[in-house]
Amino acid sequence: MRWCRFILEGRPSFGIVENDSVIPVDGSPFGNFAKHKKSVSLESLALLVPVLPQTFYAAGTNYMDHVERMAEMTGKSINPPKAADIGYRANNALIGHEEAIVIPKDASEKVQYEGELVVVIGKPAKDVAPESVDEYIFGYTIGNDVSERTWQADDRTLWRAKNADTFKPMGPWIDTDVDINVMDTIVRVNGEEVQNFKTNNMIFDIPTYISRMSQYMTLHPGDVIWMGTDGVGTNIKSGDVVEVELTGIGVLRNPVVAAG
């Protein structure tokens, strides 16, 4: 099942995607919901981020080729993470499918995409064993962890490097029935493939992350965990269109514009 979110009669509403149509629901996929009788055309809708998390988690560095190539790029030694220590991103930066990534006025040319798998939590998770983690996952969506590399290298935190407004496209929907073991993550800029890796080829897998997180914190329905990217991106600029495809989920597409 695919869940999306959009504006219906002036208010955010969840809906179920079926081919080219969306069936709006009253309520939420994380609680009770009732389907409307009348569906709407998917094409007619401006999609919102499929969920607004209470806490926005991100694994950060979680693929070996990314570790090696970031070390190369920064001239630092190769230093893979020793444990599944989760990090954070910020809700202000979230935008939906087809919304514009806005490059800040004083950003360098090193604004880059990162195609990522996003896990969406379905029920409260505390002290969960790795083998039970699947029960707490609602589904998966797609993220583009847009990053300004000079700020990422120089600032004390990742606040503007990773969390400037519009730097976190997420969507187009949450898919509840995919197999991440056969999934590829593919990024295209203006139709040309620039990134392609096995989605589940992670340093620490999803059960390891969620089980460890849940020993210290409660994960809540609608919380999202961005699982990191492999390789490193290339620069994007005003006029580009970035597509992140996760095979089996779909394509998250966003144009790039310069700040006005």
Add this chain to the structure above:
Amino acid sequence: MRWCRFILEGRPSFGIVENDSVIPVDGSPFGNFAKHKKSVSLESLALLVPVLPQTFYAAGTNYMDHVERMAEMTGKSINPPKAADIGYRANNALIGHEEAIVIPKDASEKVQYEGELVVVIGKPAKDVAPESVDEYIFGYTIGNDVSERTWQADDRTLWRAKNADTFKPMGPWIDTDVDINVMDTIVRVNGEEVQNFKTNNMIFDIPTYISRMSQYMTLHPGDVIWMGTDGVGTNIKSGDVVEVELTGIGVLRNPVVAAG
């Protein structure tokens, strides 16, 4: 005016504190609201965190004595922040006034308090000049940035050092009419004063932080910014009671228990 939040008839509700009474409202202080005719006794209420932010910001290191004493504690050189780079905390960790701080099973004895001023945003803020920042502030509340120092030193991120469940007491209410220039931050453990500093003696003040943040991101009504602490704390343990007083706002009090 003082705004609190509590459970009324099974649902979270905002209310206005007047002496020993609370007047519940329908709606929210960040939008439209209507006062109830009947007030309730403040003492009878279990207070919730006064607001659940969309994004939970934290300045982290923002007082010179804290910089110097953390350097002393960790054996590293004194390294004050060069710019007002904001950081983050996580909503899962928030608890209200009188709720228990739970020390995780495998925490070291170095679990410590940090008394902090919390700024609550009142309206969407983007590209705000320092001299206009006051217009975007709804009010102030109190935070206790509980920290496990061995995890803070060793983990790749601050996920469990700062964001374990219950590590972020906030409250008891938001005060909209205080003067932070005459405010003291005082922490007491079991009634004994252990921290006392001028609240507004910051390295980067609130206008500097919010103006700089707003150049890159939109701050939203209800977002909170924890402004950091001065000095360093002492260890707290099961059975202790920690009080953070900000003169003019009130006292945030939380007992400490060990994980069961």
